[in-house]
Amino acid sequence: MTQQETYIIALDQGTTSTRAILFDKEGAPRAVAQTAVDCTFPHPGWVEQDAGQLWETSLQVIRELLATEELTADRIAAIGISNQRETSIIWDKATGQPIYNAVVWQSRQTSGICEALKESGHELAIREKTGLLIDPYFSGTKVKWMLNEVEGAREKAAAGELLFGTVDSWLIWKLTGGAVHVTDYSNASRTLLYNIHELKWDEELLEWLDVPASMLPEVRSSSEVYGTTEASLFGGPIPLAGAAGDQQSALFGHGCFEKGEAKNTYGTGCFMLMNTGAEPIRSEHGLLTTIAWGIDGQVEYALEGSVFVAGSAVQWLRDSMELIETSEESERLAASVDSTEGVYVVPAFVGLGTPYWDSDVRGAAFGMTRGTKREHFVRATLESIAYQTKDVLDAMEQSAGIPLQSLCVDGGAIRNNLLMQFQSDLLEVPVERPVVSETTALGAAYLAGLAVGYWQGREEILEQRRLDSVFEPAMAPERVSELYAGWQKAVKAALVFR
Ligand SMILES: Nc1ncnc2c1ncn2[C@@H]1O[C@H](COP(=O)(O)OP(=O)(O)O)[C@@H](O)[C@H]1O
């Protein structure tokens, strides 16, 4: 009897969708099951999701994938998870019920807590220990907020009855039937509660943020078997063998294993990560120092620049402004004009991240004339994604002192050729788009596959790397400077409007 082929499933739980992707030994995606997830906006600047929906859609897409491909659980060598990071969930240990919605990474409801924390005198120490900044983006203040706001939560937490997790943790807990409460290094490093140098939940941080240690998951390697899925879920147990925050997972999926190699993911937001090796680099330019992954007792670090609104600006054009019907239409419209004719859109809908870190600034548009058309506005919105990325790259090159040779890209918005070309023009480096655009999921698959011996090592992963297109810079440097100066002026103006 010939042995049947086995696969790895990557479960990619993102802000806009939950996907399960089946990868084969060559690292090729063989099938995808996907479903959208909802965001609610209960107040201006707040973004929440139904934690139950994040779990149910995860279960649904894995089941769908197995069913459509007619696979039994024993054909899956392992599941790896990549997840939207920072989004925070607290649930009752006994009932498994979340005590509140998932507070999404983009949500700003903890800006008051952040202000108080900044005034507490601990700002420098927090930065030193976590590599992060005090901002509502990170989990710590979200946990504090939920414990404060949900009736009875503090008492229950003190009694050890509640558990906290980022989305990876929540899904692993649910997938193992409540048996395993863990997270990985990369996700822990986004919580504002974890000391990225000493590799432990930090007692002082927990005290400053009023978070009981009993709620926290155990921090484990990004590539190891955490447990198996509860047998009844998929008709048999499947090893859960890897997890990483989606941006770190994408860095791994691109094979950015060497110091100085960087990728940018164009999803809901944009996240550029540069591998900085075994030593963390402290940033002075609004970047974050974060854990890329921890494998076999060895932690590697990355520098990160975070842009909160990227692809979601295209969703805004479609769903709120109703200027386009589909995301693809943004490219066609933008390409129908030669330039924005001086229009700039600053999509600071939930504040601005790197390098500005201003949670109160809001979106703005500049430079409109009587001749401005929908096409210019759409193009300006697309271009804003590339400008924000240039802000990040400039900060990164200054911080790391390493000039970028080329940029690996992934995420939903990279299918927009106009955006990719404009990005290469602005950064003045080649932009490399891989054949497997699902690089985030691929990274999670690799992490899980390595843990169970499905793949042997990083060399094998690098051999699988294939490019779909390379966008070469083609704009005159003077034009780049002129356009970018306009963007910088627009951001400056947006920052003073309160
Ligand atoms: N052709 C396109 N042009 C620009 N943006 C696009 C295009 N197609 C998809 N997007 C954007 O990509 C995002 C989805 O990418 P994805 O990587 O799935 O996001 P996430 O992981 O954050 O859920 C959406 O915000 C969408 O607006």
Ligand SMILES: O=P(O)(O)OC[C@H](O)CO
């Ligand atoms: O859901 P995504 O893919 O936009 O990723 C969100 C990031 O992990 C937030 O830090």
